[in-house]
Each structure stands twice: as structure tokens, then as C-alpha cells.
Amino acid sequence: MESFLKKDFNMILPRGSMRLIDRNVYAENITSIEVLIEILRTSLGPNGMDKMIIDKDGIIWVASDGFTILEKIEVEHPAAILLVQAARAVYKEVGDGTISTALLIGNLLREYEELIKKKIHPNILADGCLKAAEKSLEFMDKFAIHLSNKKDEKILKHIAETTLSKLPSKERKRLARLIVEAILRIIEEDGDRLQIDLSYVDIRKKTGWSSIESQLINGFAFFRELAHSAMPKRIKNAKILVVKGEVLIKQAFKLTKHSVLIEHPILISEHYNQENEFLYDIEKKIFDVGANVVIVEKGIDPRLLYHLSQHEILAIRRVVIEDLEKIAKATGAKIVTGVENATPKDLGAAKLVESKKINNQPWLFIEGCRNPKCVTLLLRGKNEQELNRIERLVLKALHAVKNALISGKIVIGGGATEIEVANFLRHWAYTIPTREQLAIKGFANALDSLVSQLAENSGLKPLDTLIKLKALHARGEKWIGINAYSKKIENMVKKKIFEPLLTKEQIIKSASETAAMILRINEVIKERKLKGKEFHEKRREEATRPERVKKIHREYGVEGPYT
Ligand SMILES: Nc1ncnc2c1ncn2[C@@H]1O[C@H](COP(=O)(O)OP(=O)(O)OP(=O)(O)O)[C@@H](O)[C@H]1O
Ligand SMILES: [Mg+2]
Known part of the structure; x- marks a missing residue:
């Protein structure tokens, strides 16, 4: 009808x-x-x-x-x-x-x-x-x-250069070379198939100088200072202990706002002896495990730092967890939670760990890693804006070279x-x-x-x-x-x-x-946007709908008349 x-x-x-x-x-x-x-x-x-x-x-x-x-x-x-x-x-x-x-x-x-x-x-x-x-x-x-030869370096460089075409000629050529080198290092061959995992290329940015000064590091590099100035700056055949959390000496007595009354001077030295014992235990543990490089997520007790430097051990502290994971991946280390849990099997290895200054700022280079596929592209640029722009182009060029290699067609x-x-x-x-x-x-x-x-x-x-x-x-x-x-x-x-x-x-x-x-869209229906009071009323009404309340109660295990 x-x-x-x-x-x-x-x-x-x-x-x-x-x-x-x-x-x-x-x-x-x-x-x-x-x-x-x-x-x-x-x-x-x-x-x-x-x-x-x-x-x-x-x-x-x-x-x-x-x-x-x-x-x-x-x-x-x-x-x-x-x-x-x-x-x-x-x-x-x-x-x-x-x-x-x-x-x-x-x-x-x-x-x-x-x-x-x-x-x-x-x-x-x-x-x-x-x-x-x-x-x-x-x-x-x-x-x-x-491409008859998929790994033809010249062609790959040209592909990278085309993607970097928004950069001036010199910089384009330099970066294209680094990009192809990086990809060829991380490539894995599985019979006829090539596998390229771009997460092995770590990109780091440092302002100062021009992008021509960018470099490829065979391993991992990041901005960090040695934990103590007396530590060695260069360790060959590094055995690396990677620690999550902090390395602190347990305090024999805690310094809090409450005062501790020690009635006899002998008791003070007893406390100190106890702390020294803790210090010795950690030092010995690092030594026994065989580490000559220690990399820690948070802080390291200052008293321990001096002792480590005396044993020619290089230590780095306050390393963000993402970097810690990358170091572990590159060096084959297993991240330990606390030095006391470390075993020799947990150590990573690298041919060289070195603290170097770039533009007067300290960087740590971990080179010749156990996992040879890890590389770092250290990008340089005059300022933050330029560096971000270069980084975006470099990422594109990495993808372009990867795509050309995988399909073999350009x-x-x-x-x-x-x-x-x-x-x-x-x-x-x-x-x-x-x-x-x-x-x-x-x-x-x-x-x-x-x-x-x-x-x-x-x-x-x-x-x-x-x-x-x-x-x-x-x-x-x-x-x-x-x-x-x-x-x-x-x-x-x-x-x-x-x-x-x-x-x-x-x-x-x-x-x-x-x-x-x-x-194919022939009809558009636009609901009017609610504003102010109307908007809040609608939200309240939606939030208190019986089905919704029932669902929340069920999820949180609240019994109601309906359960
Ligand atoms: N030297 C060159 N001469 C002429 N054209 C070029 C040259 N290098 C690259 N191109 C062309 O530029 C185009 C790509 O430009 P551009 O990179 O700005 O855009 P896009 O790749 O579509 O977007 P985006 O890179 O921002 O994601 C392609 O058509 C490519 O053939
Ligand atoms: Mg493009």
C-alpha cells in the first residue's frame, strides 16, 4: 500500500x-x-x-x-x-x-x-x-x-639515486653508495630467493657537517659517553654484558630521612665492610663471567665504576631499552636482569668496541658484531629539519633498492x-x-x-x-x-x-x-555533528545504555540481576 x-x-x-x-x-x-x-x-x-x-x-x-x-x-x-x-x-x-x-x-x-x-x-x-x-x-x-644479475651494484646505485633525486648531486651519490652497501650486507640468500630485513639497518642522525659526511658502520653506533673517564676507550675482541635495569650495590643501611643511631664506631666500619663485600661480589661476577664491556639500561653505582675502570672494563649506562635490544641483536647477547644472573653464555661479541668523538660529542661504536648483518647508517645534516628530510629520502631509497632486488625488475x-x-x-x-x-x-x-x-x-x-x-x-x-x-x-x-x-x-x-x-559511491549521508550540551547528553545516553552497562559488568565480574 x-x-x-x-x-x-x-x-x-x-x-x-x-x-x-x-x-x-x-x-x-x-x-x-x-x-x-x-x-x-x-x-x-x-x-x-x-x-x-x-x-x-x-x-x-x-x-x-x-x-x-x-x-x-x-x-x-x-x-x-x-x-x-x-x-x-x-x-x-x-x-x-x-x-x-x-x-x-x-x-x-x-x-x-x-x-x-x-x-x-x-x-x-x-x-x-x-x-x-x-x-x-x-x-x-x-x-x-x-635484471640478469640482481646484485648489480651499479644499477642498484642508480635506483637509489633516482629515489634520492630531490638531493644535490654529490650528496645523492654518496648516500646512494652507502644505501646499496648497507643492503648488500644485510641480504640473505635462500636458494634463488633473496630476503632483506630492513630492520637490520639502524638509522642514526647527528646534526653538524653536511650529509656527504654520512657514514655506514659495520655494526652498531649510538650517542653515549663512557661511564667513567678512566675507562679504556677501545676494547678489541669485546665480550659484552647487556643488563636491563640498574647495577647498584645493596646498601648496608639505607639513607632515609630517618636517622640511624650507631652506638659504637666499630659498627660503622662493619656497615662499610658489608657494602664493600657487595661491591666485590658484583665486580667478581663481571670478571668471572668474562665481560670486558658492560652496557646497562639505567645507572651504575659510582663506586663500581672506578673498580671496573681499574680492571680495564668499559661500561656504558643509561641506554634506552630499544638500543639495548638492538645491541643484543647485533652482538648475539642475551639481556640479563641483574648482574648476579649473568652467565658466560649471555655475553655478546664484537671485534671492536670504541668510544669516539663526533663533532665533539661522544659516540660508542660496536663494530664487527657476531651478527654481521647489523649495520648503522649514521646520517649527518646541517640541522634537524634537513636531517629529517634526508632520513625520509634514505628510507625510501632503502625500500626502492630492496624492491628492485626482490622482484629483479625495473x-x-x-x-x-x-x-x-x-x-x-x-x-x-x-x-x-x-x-x-x-x-x-x-x-x-x-x-x-x-x-x-x-x-x-x-x-x-x-x-x-x-x-x-x-x-x-x-x-x-x-x-x-x-x-x-x-x-x-x-x-x-x-x-x-x-x-x-x-x-x-x-x-x-x-x-x-x-x-x-x-x-561507485552515489549517496553520502552525513550525520549532523553534535556540539556542546547536545554532544555530552548523547555521550551520557550511550554510556548508560543497558546493553553497555551489562557488558561492562560481565567483563569486570560484577553480578547483576541479569547474570
Ligand atoms: N632525474 C629524474 N628526472 C625525471 N624524473 C625523475 C627523476 N628522478 C625521479 N623522477 C620521477 O619523479 C617521480 C617521483 O617523484 P616523487 O618522488 O616526488 O613522487 P612520489 O614517489 O610519487 O612520492 P613520494 O616520494 O613523496 O612518496 C617519478 O615519476 C620518477 O620517475
Ligand atoms: Mg618518490
């Missing part, structure tokens, strides 16, 4: 809630994404611009990498949040490609908005978009360069791969006799727009560059792309601008899935 009541949306949702349908949804979603893209687009590529972000705590961040920018700006619109999530997912998966993912989603939606205006159903566009992505992946796999950068994929898609689209053909062509245009953005950011005329590139590729010059250093159109293979295939694949997968997801 037809209801005589008017179907009012507010019958089921609080007053003031909002509902958008069909065209309005697409328009709003796409516009919100375009606003976000506007911020990101100028940061793409080696000549990408930096953004200064002042977060809600007032901390200033200067960044040109997508992950940091997206992490620091608070996005509220649901469609824009989907884009941020997609870009982050790519970063988590392959450690790079955030801006490209975001831009590709934006470009795709811009293309499809035009087609929606021409009354093409968004579901058709979403299907076409996913098909185009699938075909692009197939094509890229064939287009990729397969592609060329500078937009050349995108142009080839777009050309292929256009040809393939003509064989599709449905409206999906338009979605596939839209995908190709979206890839082209990535290239014109790269050209624009490199100071070239975007449209002219794109036309030239397309013409050259159509003539079979498939390696031609934009060299952002020379700001010319050049052969990317000759210029060694290489990237891992995995990153490009992930960008296409994630961007197409997100664009399709956004296209």
Missing part, C-alpha cells in the same frame, strides 16, 4: 543531517580531491617544491614528500580521506610513490567527471578503470627491464613508462566495443597528466613536452623521458633513471581501486 506520509529523510536521522545523491556526490567528492591535489602536485619529482606545515602542536615541518605532507595536514572530507589512505597504503607497501598515487587518483576522477557529465554511468567507468589498470600491469611487466622514470603505458592503453581501447572504451582512454589521459605535471615542475612547457614525448614514443623511441636534472627530453636508459617495477605497479593498483571505489 502506498504510504500517505511524505518520505522524509529526517524521519530516520537527526535533524540537520545531510544527504547528497548522485551528481552532487560526484561533484563534491571530486572537488574535495582536487583541492588536496592542488597542494600536492607541485611537489612531484626531483624539482618538486617544499611545503611548510605547522601542525596542531605548533611544530614546523618542511617537506616535499607525500607521506609527510599527507600525515601532517588534517583532512576531513571522506573522499579525500580515501585518497590519503590509498597513498599511505602504497607508501606502507613499497615505501614510495605517495604523490604519484594521489595525483593519479585525482587525474582519473577529473577525466571521469567529464564522462559522467556526458551521462555515462559511473559503474561503467569504474569497471573500465579497473580493466585498464589490469592491462597496464600486464604491459608494464613486459616493458620492464629484467622500469625507467621521467614519465617514459607512463607514456608507453598510455599509448598501449589507447590502442587497446579501440578493440573494446562498449562504453568502457572511454574509461580506458580516460585512464591513458590520466597517466599523461602525471607526465605533464612532471614536465611543469621541471620548468618545461607541460603541453609541448607531452606532445613531443608522445610523438617520439609513437616513432618507437620508448626510452625517452624527461630528465629533471638537465631539464631536457632524453634517453632515460642512458641517463640511468631507473625505478623498481613494484612501485609503479602499486601506484596503478591502489589509484585505480580507489578511483573505482569513489565512483
